[in-house]
Amino acid sequence: MRKFGVILLCLVLCSCTNKYQLPDKWKPLETVIDRPGYGEDDWWTTTLGSSVFVADLDAWLDFKKPGGSEFEATMRHERVHAIRQEKIGLVKYVWKYLTDQKFRWHEEQLGWYVGLRTKDEYGVKWDIKSVVDSLRNYWPSLGSRPDIQAWVTAVKNKKWRPEPGELPKEYEDL
Ligand SMILES: [Zn+2]
Numbered sequence: 253m254r255k256f257g258v259i260l261l262c263l264v265l266c267s268c269t270n271k272y273q274l275p276d277k278w279k280p281l282e283t284v285i286d287r288p289g290y291g292e293d294d295w296w297t298t299t300l301g302s303s304v305f306v307a308d309l310d311a312w313l314d315f316k317k318p319g320g321s322e323f324e325a326t327m328r329h330e331r332v333h334a335i336r337q338e339k340i341g342l343v344k345y346v347w348k349y350l351t352d353q354k355f356r357w358h359e360e361q362l363g364w365y366v367g368l369r370t371k372d373e374y375g376v377k378w379d380i381k382s383v384v385d386s387l388r389n390y391w392p393s394l395g396s397r398p399d400i401q402a403w404v405t406a407v408k409n410k411k412w413r414p415e416p417g418e419l420p421k422e423y424e425d426l
Contacts, residue, residue, distance in 0.1 A: 270309045278327055280334050284309060299330040301342050321374035328370050328423060329363035335420050357394045361403065362414055368407055369426035380404050
């Protein structure tokens with residue numbers, strides 16, 4: 253809640269200096285915004301509306317070079333959130349995300365599914381354990397380790413797909 257409070261305050265008071273303007277292909281996302289001090293984890297990435305917030309923009313861009321597989325996987329994940337936020341309504345989405353574990357888990361399943369399939373598309377290897385570890389680090393919690401592990405394994409084995417219409421059309425065939 254504290255982290256979200258910081259971000260929501262930023263949306264209101266923002267005089268953020270360091271920003272990365274995204275090309276049109278990422279619409280409705282428009283900018284990646286540097287929020288020094290936000291989160292203990294440098295790779296923490298949060299989308300609210302048209303903005304993506306990161307803890308250290310320069311380090312983030314250095315690791316996730318635009319056009320590269322990490323950037324594509326992360327931005328497609330965040331774009332799924334942005335499109336869903338538009339569809340559901342930003343305030344309702346954020347409220348449900350914070351208060352409804354099933355909703356939160358499903359939204360992350362959609363984002364992670366697209367991210368992991370993007371890695372497959374780029375030929376980037378990923379292993380179940382490190383994905384499970386990352387998902388277990390989420391706050392608030394996404395679910396139990398066995399549930400998360402079962403889901404990541406199903407994605408790896410191509411036994412899980414989003415329902416038709418849940419993803420933007422351009423990601424449906426990933
Ligand atoms: Zn996400």
